[in-house]
Amino acid sequence: MDNMKQNITYSRIEAPALTVVQGFAAAGVHCGLKRSSRDLALLYSEKPASAAGVFTQNRVQAAPVQLCRARIGNPIRALVVNSGNANACTGAKGMENAQEMAALAAAALGIDPGEVLVCSTGVIGQQLPIDRIQAGIRDAAAALSSSYQSGQDAAAAILTTDTVTKQAAYRGSLPEGSFHLAGMAKGAGMICPNMATMLAFIATDVQIARPLLQQLFQEAVDRSFNLITIDGDTSTNDTALVLANGAAGVEITPGSPGLDLFAGLLNRVCRDLARQIVSDGEGITKVIELTVRGAADEAAARVLARTVLNSPLVKTAFYGEDANWGRIMAALGYAGVPFDPEQVDIFIGPVQVASRGGAVPFREEEAKAVLQQREIAVTVDLNAGSAAVTAWGTDLTHEYVTINSHYRS
Amino acid sequence: MDNMKQNITYSRIEAPALTVVQGFAAAGVHCGLKRSSRDLALLYSEKPASAAGVFTQNRVQAAPVQLCRARIGNPIRALVVNSGNANACTGAKGMENAQEMAALAAAALGIDPGEVLVCSTGVIGQQLPIDRIQAGIRDAAAALSSSYQSGQDAAAAILTTDTVTKQAAYRGSLPEGSFHLAGMAKGAGMICPNMATMLAFIATDVQIARPLLQQLFQEAVDRSFNLITIDGDTSTNDTALVLANGAAGVEITPGSPGLDLFAGLLNRVCRDLARQIVSDGEGITKVIELTVRGAADEAAARVLARTVLNSPLVKTAFYGEDANWGRIMAALGYAGVPFDPEQVDIFIGPVQVASRGGAVPFREEEAKAVLQQREIAVTVDLNAGSAAVTAWGTDLTHEYVTINSHYRS
Numbered sequence: 001m002d003n004m005k006q007n008i009t010y011s012r013i014e015a016p017a018l019t020v021v022q023g024f025a026a027a028g029v030h031c032g033l034k035r036s037s038r039d040l041a042l043l044y045s046e047k048p049a050s051a052a053g054v055f056t057q058n059r060v061q062a063a064p065v066q067l068c069r070a071r072i073g074n075p076i077r078a079l080v081v082n083s084g085n086a087n088a089c090t091g092a093k094g095m096e097n098a099q100e101m102a103a104l105a106a107a108a109l110g111i112d113p114g115e116v117l118v119c120s121t122g123v124i125g126q127q128l129p130i131d132r133i134q135a136g137i138r139d140a141a142a143a144l145s146s147s148y149q150s151g152q153d154a155a156a157a158i159l160t161t162d163t164v165t166k167q168a169a170y171r172g173s174l175p176e177g178s179f180h181l182a183g184m185a186k187g188a189g190m191i192c193p194n195m196a197t198m199l200a201f202i203a204t205d206v207q208i209a210r211p212l213l214q215q216l217f218q219e220a221v222d223r224s225f226n227l228i229t230i231d232g233d234t235s236t237n238d239t240a241l242v243l244a245n246g247a248a249g250v251e252i253t254p255g256s257p258g259l260d261l262f263a264g265l266l267n268r269v270c271r272d273l274a275r276q277i278v279s280d281g282e283g284i285t286k287v288i289e290l291t292v293r294g295a296a297d298e299a300a301a302r303v304l305a306r307t308v309l310n311s312p313l314v315k316t317a318f319y320g321e322d323a324n325w326g327r328i329m330a331a332l333g334y335a336g337v338p339f340d341p342e343q344v345d346i347f348i349g350p351v352q353v354a355s356r357g358g359a360v361p362f363r364e365e366e367a368k369a370v371l372q373q374r375e376i377a378v379t380v381d382l383n384a385g386s387a388a389v390t391a392w393g394t395d396l397t398h399e400y401v402t403i404n405s406h407y408r409s
Numbered sequence: 410m411d412n413m414k415q416n417i418t419y420s421r422i423e424a425p426a427l428t429v430v431q432g433f434a435a436a437g438v439h440c441g442l443k444r445s446s447r448d449l450a451l452l453y454s455e456k457p458a459s460a461a462g463v464f465t466q467n468r469v470q471a472a473p474v475q476l477c478r479a480r481i482g483n484p485i486r487a488l489v490v491n492s493g494n495a496n497a498c499t500g501a502k503g504m505e506n507a508q509e510m511a512a513l514a515a516a517a518l519g520i521d522p523g524e525v526l527v528c529s530t531g532v533i534g535q536q537l538p539i540d541r542i543q544a545g546i547r548d549a550a551a552a553l554s555s556s557y558q559s560g561q562d563a564a565a566a567i568l569t570t571d572t573v574t575k576q577a578a579y580r581g582s583l584p585e586g587s588f589h590l591a592g593m594a595k596g597a598g599m600i601c602p603n604m605a606t607m608l609a610f611i612a613t614d615v616q617i618a619r620p621l622l623q624q625l626f627q628e629a630v631d632r633s634f635n636l637i638t639i640d641g642d643t644s645t646n647d648t649a650l651v652l653a654n655g656a657a658g659v660e661i662t663p664g665s666p667g668l669d670l671f672a673g674l675l676n677r678v679c680r681d682l683a684r685q686i687v688s689d690g691e692g693i694t695k696v697i698e699l700t701v702r703g704a705a706d707e708a709a710a711r712v713l714a715r716t717v718l719n720s721p722l723v724k725t726a727f728y729g730e731d732a733n734w735g736r737i738m739a740a741l742g743y744a745g746v747p748f749d750p751e752q753v754d755i756f757i758g759p760v761q762v763a764s765r766g767g768a769v770p771f772r773e774e775e776a777k778a779v780l781q782q783r784e785i786a787v788t789v790d791l792n793a794g795s796a797a798v799t800a801w802g803t804d805l806t807h808e809y810v811t812i813n814s815h816y817r818s
Contacts, residue, residue, distance in 0.1 A: 060739060316810055
């Protein structure tokens with residue numbers, strides 16, 4: 001994607017919002033699930049859109065996740081999202097409420113309930129106050145617009161205690177026309193007690209068949225949202241969705257010249273949002289970008305990277321700005337993936353701290369200078385092949401413990 | 410074991426030490442690996458002992474672990490243990506040093522180097538100062554005795570920053586005579602930066618063939634040390650060893666009447682030591698005893714229990730004394746084991762907090778009263794079978810972060 005062919009170019013949109021995508025309107029309102037901030041978002045597509053989704057691997061799946069899984073193959077016209085209540089561990093009543101949310105949105109928009117997807121995030125184990133949801137959907141439907149501000153309102157309404165909205169948008173240009181791709185997300189990890197869930201919603205105005213969209217999206221998610229970790233806790237509600245409504249008049253097919261550009265921009269939007277989520281992780285002081293390279297295959301590199309980034313001992317070492325490569329070696333060792341410990345090189349920034357699995361002399365002050373930064377690049381070279389993966393994690397801090405040991409309320 | 414047959418009884422020894430076991434002598438000395446406290450332990454058996462061992466699953470295995478694995482089938486006369494340096498990630502030189510430790514102990518004791526096992530715990534990635542080890546082994550060999558105090562000295566010398574020694578001992582009585590079983594251990598988790606390793610050493614004076622001893626020990630370890638977790642980080646040096654020297658004149662065979670008693674006491678010693686390790690976990694304020702029952706099989710129950718006890722969100726909730734059952738449900742869900750979320754009941758102490766996967770009304774103050782205790786029993790009932798497992802974990806505290814973010818020194 002770095003060497004675009006003539007007439008195939010792209011640009012990053014500096015003021016991103018889902019509403020930059022043609023044929024999409026959005027709204028974000030307050031309906032009383034949270035004390036005062038916006039807590040219900042609505043996204044509407046003028047035309048039926050192809051939808052693709054990637055959902056939590058957790059065996060405990062919230063009602064809206066089950067609803068989305070069942071409907072993802074339909075043409076989709078709308079998405080309704082509430083924050084403040086996860087509608088998880090809520091049984092048959094919870095599923096009724098998720099269906100009711102879709103039905104209320106469908107009625108307000110004059111579309112079919114089967115064309116509506118639903119997501120929820122917030123407290124686990126409490127039933128949704130459906131009367132407030134009903135009022136929220138009514139207000140949101142009335143407020144729908146394709147303005148920049150409406151996009152901001154929707155991005156704000158899906159947050160729990162994230163400190164900032166997460167958005168990204170690109171414009172792609174092909175000889176036959178231009179298209180847009182934009183996304184919004186909310187934080188991973190339990191940013192507040194009982195507040196679960198990573199949510200990511202991406203809209204595009206290309207025309208693309210569902211199977212190809214699902215394939216490209218799964219690849220993009222595997223290289224972005226599936227390579228970030230804040231605390232290793234997989235929520236019951238994690239959902240990433242992409243909607244493609246064809247409003248731009250540009251079609252993406254397996255053989256089309258725009259395929260690489262679209263796939264590349266889909267990757268960029270996902271990675272951009274994923275990094276924004278990590279950067280807003282609970283109580284963090286460091287973002288760790290870990291590259292595992294020289295691996296025999298990408299799947300092994302992926303497991304090793306996630307295991308290192310989930311180790312409490314590695315995470316506290318980064319919090320303490322400690323070039324503690326022994327903890328990285330130990331975490332690699334229990335990842336359950338074969339590799340030769342005596343071939344491993346480890347670098348913190350440009351400073352090599354371990355060679356062939358053992359100590360190597362290095363200047364502590366050089367490593368310290370890297371470790372004092374907020375963003376730290378760490379490289380593990382297995383010297384066993386040519387596969388590589390880059391993943392993102394955080395440190396583990398006193399503030400994380402404070403945030404997550406607060407009583408529910 | 411609760412219904413002992415006539416003439417088959419046992420008693421707990423109130424002042425436990427390895428040296429209560431006949432035919433074993435011990436010593437613990439200071440040789441300069443740590444600043445001032447004892448850092449080298451020696452255990453000696455008058456007769457060659459059958460040995461069985463269970464070692465770390467970490468792919469990065471310290472040199473002494475590799476040495477023990479290679480020699481565990483030999484008749485064993487001595488065990489030498491140093492704290493303050495893990496001899497891990499130390500390459501060929503590290504293996505030479507582990508062999509040299511065994512050779513030095515063998516020379517001091519007048520036995521064969523193949524009869525000596527070696528363990529190390531402490532900083533990863535630094536070579537052992539073998540001259541200090543040499544002096545320590547010389548002093549320890551001179552100090553060997555079967556006194557109670559020598560047992561205490563050995564138990565102290567294997568610690569890193571554990572705050573107390575961990576010991577347990579039992580006497581078993583059979584019609585043909587009595588025997589002893591005693592153990593000492595050091596803490597799991599990285600109790601100090603870079604200080605790795607759980608170590609457990611058990612001695613007994615029964616006569617038992619190695620294959621049976623290994624089988625019984627593996628079962629006991631699976632129900633004790635393999636069911637505790639403090640931070641989920643598996644060290645490079647974890648080692649549990651049992652030595653049986655036959656000095657009591659009691660033989661345990663697959664058909665002998667004392668088999669159940671011996672196996673039961675081996676389980677008790679292991680569980681007792683395991684609980685002592687958890688109770689001395691780094692920075693903890695709570696010990697959580699989690700029982701997963703109603704499982705289809707024990708293997709599944711084991712994975713579920715460990716996943717819940719390793720969840721940072723579950724651990725911080727207990728630190729905050731929060732009856733946050735939604736986090737327990739979420740952790741069960743990502744354990745990777747099949748179960749039906751809608752059948753799960755959860756109890757905190759006697760208080761049911763979730764029923765069939767959903768909320769159930771309970772009195773917060775009753776749950777709070779349980780959560781304010783230092784030891785908290787939690788029960789997860791899967792309502793799917795008759796298998797059950799009990800595992801032990803801790804909360805995650807500010808003090809844990811403080812301890813583990815300190816700079817190496």
